[in-house]
Amino acid sequence: MNAIEVRGLRKTYGGHTAVAGVDLTVAEGEVFALLGPNGAGKTTTTEILEGHRRRDGGEVRVLGVDPATADRRWRADIGIVLQTATDAADLTVREMVGQFAGYYPDPRGVDEVIDLCGLTEKAGARISSLSGGQRRRVDVALGIVGRPKLLFLDEPTTGFDPEVRRQFWDLVRSLAAEGTTILLTTHYLDEAEALAGRLAVIAAGRIVAEGTPRTVGGRDRAPATVSWVDAGGQHHLNTTDPVRAVTELAARGRVSELQVRQPSLEDVYLNLIGAKA
Amino acid sequence: MTTTTARPRPQARPAAPLPSTLANGLARGAAEVKMFFRSKEAVIFTFSFPAFVLLLLGSIFDTGEAMPGGASMSQVFAASMIAYGILNTAFTSVGVGIAADREDGTLKRLRGTPITASAYFIGKIILVAVATVAEVALLLAVGVVAFGLELPTAPSTWLTFGWILLLSVIACTLVGIAASGLAKSGKNAATVLNLPVIALQFTSGVFVAISSLPDVMVKVAAFFPVRWMGQGFRSVLLPDSMAVGEVAGSWELPVVALVLGAWCVVGLLLCLLTFRWTERKAG
Known part of the structure; x- marks a missing residue:
């Protein structure tokens, strides 16, 4: 069974079409990233999958159930990491995680979750006293305390410093290793590349490309740039066969500053949203 | 022993029962009370505010002369002000609290978990109950210490006090839940909800003795619960001789029960018709 199946999803606000026919399939156990600029329909799509928003058209199955009519049992199987919550400022981290653990039939241990999220030193601190990055880790803790089968991570590392971000990636990998399906929306392409097995790029309410981080948008087939410096100055060559170009170059004698640059995920992404947005 | 046994899937755990609404509601209540x-x-500027107003008004109008019926003006304020205390902890706190829960992500976060809406409301009711008992105790203490209010001794009077308190709290809480939707955002909820509260205090004889109000104002205010709450609390906290200061010259307790009961029903209907989980979205 697929964790998420979406066919022809549509949503309009007033006259504005936010989601214009999205198709999406996420297999069980997969880490899937949804990339796209602000206003592309990422959040609307995710919120429909989470059961927070009604759709105007299309078929949606999340863990085999339509989120619009899902019950408590379904909610116990999903975890949601909110993007912008400022609630519960006057509770401590442990009180808040403990409260949410009590809402689930089979929660993780409170201290275990706090430790997983790197908050052990802050367990007794009021949430209002935490830094932005620590606050986000509380959000993550509340999202995973119920031992979800499917976890929604909406821009989870915004405001993290690089070290904390790496720790967070390790946490996501360990959840994935346990078999948790993860739908990640993010602005950070390195994050998608580091975590996602597959990804889709959404622009203007449609999926414009889908694949693995290596192949999405024809990245593996796109021309590479070979550049070098010789007596005649600096050269750049766009080619679909960089190996051959380099071999030919080697036959001609010495060159310096030889570089072969394949398009990065960012190049592909910018091209995709630039063309369609 | 065979080798064909399917390996159990990593997530295949026996389905544990979902926690009960009551247990979750109690946990929400504990969290709500702690946060409040x-x-x-909240404690200094919201919770203590009615006691502060009582001290001010009671002192300003403390002429030392007895009103017709024997009690002092300050004692009448002290009794009436219980109605304000309940409006504050039930109507305003709940209305503002839910609007804030909508804005800061509390409701959205809870909606993403298996908790039921009823458990959330049980939490609010526990907060209202605890805060209201504390508020009423504070106001009674100020009335007794500062203005010589005499607390009733007869159990039957306390019984009357109990049902008036209960009906008042239920009606105010339900209308407060419904009113939380009037404010477009949590930020202006307090401002929006304070207008009817202040208007009703003046027109219902809480901030001003009801006998000195214009006739039309009293007639209009009679449709709302505050007037009957004030009258009810005066009936239990003032000597019976003070009934001469009321509009009808008596305490009219059956009318108090009828109007407050009606507002419980109206409040419930308004809640069911207007409650939203999330903020109103532009566009």
């Missing part, structure tokens, strides 16, 4: 009393601004 830990917020210094």
Whole structure:
């Protein structure tokens, strides 16, 4: 069974079409990233999958159930990491995680979750006293305390410093290793590349490309740039066969500053949203 | 022993029962009470405000002369002000609290978990109950210490006090839940909800003795619960001789029960018709 199946999803606000026919399939156990600029329909799509928003058209199955009519049992199987919550400022981290653990039939241990999220030193601190990055880790803790089968991570590392971000990636990998399906929306392409097995790029309410981080948008087939410096100055060559170009170059004698640059995920992404947005 | 046994899937755990609404509601209540009393601004500026107003008004109008019926003006204020206390902890706190829960992500976060809406409301009711009991105790203490209010001794009078308190709290809480939707955002909820509260205090004889109000104002205010709450609390906290100061010259307790009961029903209907989980979205 697929964790998420979406066919022809549509949503309009007033006259504005936010989601214009999205198709999406996420297999069980997969880490899937949804990339796209602000206003592309990422959040609307995710919120429909989470059961927070009604759709105007299309078929949606999340863990085999339509989120619009899902019950408590379904909610116990999903975890949601909110993007912008400022609630519960006057509770401590442990009180808040403990409260949410009590809402689930089979929660993780409170201290275990706090430790997983790197908050052990802050367990007794009021949430209002935490830094932005620590606050986000509380959000993550509340999202995973119920031992979800499917976890929604909406821009989870915004405001993290690089070290904390790496720790967070390790946490996501360990959840994935346990078999948790993860739908990640993010602005950070390195994050998608580091975590996602597959990804889709959404622009203007449609999926414009889908694949693995290596192949999405024809990245593996796109021309590479070979550049070098010789007596005649600096050269750049766009080619679909960089190996051959380099071999030919080697036959001609010495060159310096030889570089072969394949398009990065960012190049592909910018091209995709630039063309369609 | 065979080798064909399917390996259990990593997530295949036996389905544990979902926690009960009551247990979750009690946990929400504990969290709500903790959050309320830990917020210094809420305790100092919101919770203590009616006691502050009572001290001010009671002192300003403390002429030392007895009113017709024997009690002093300050004692009448002290009794009436219980109605304000309940409006504050039930109507305003709930209305503002839910609007804030909508804005800061509390409701959205809860909606993403298996908790039921009823458990959330049980939490609010526990907060209202605890805060209201504390508020009423504070106001009674100020009335007794500062203005010589005499607390009733007869159990039957306390019984009357009990049902008036209960009906008042239910009606105010339900209308407060419904009113939380009037404010477009949590930020202006307090401002929006304070207008009817202040208007009703003046027109219902809480801030001003009801005998000195214009006739039309009293007639209009009679449709709302505040007037009957004030009258009910005066009936239990003032000597019976003070009934001469009321509009009808008597305490009219059956009318108090009828109007407050009606507002419980109206409040419930308004809740069911208007409650929203999330903020109103532009566009």
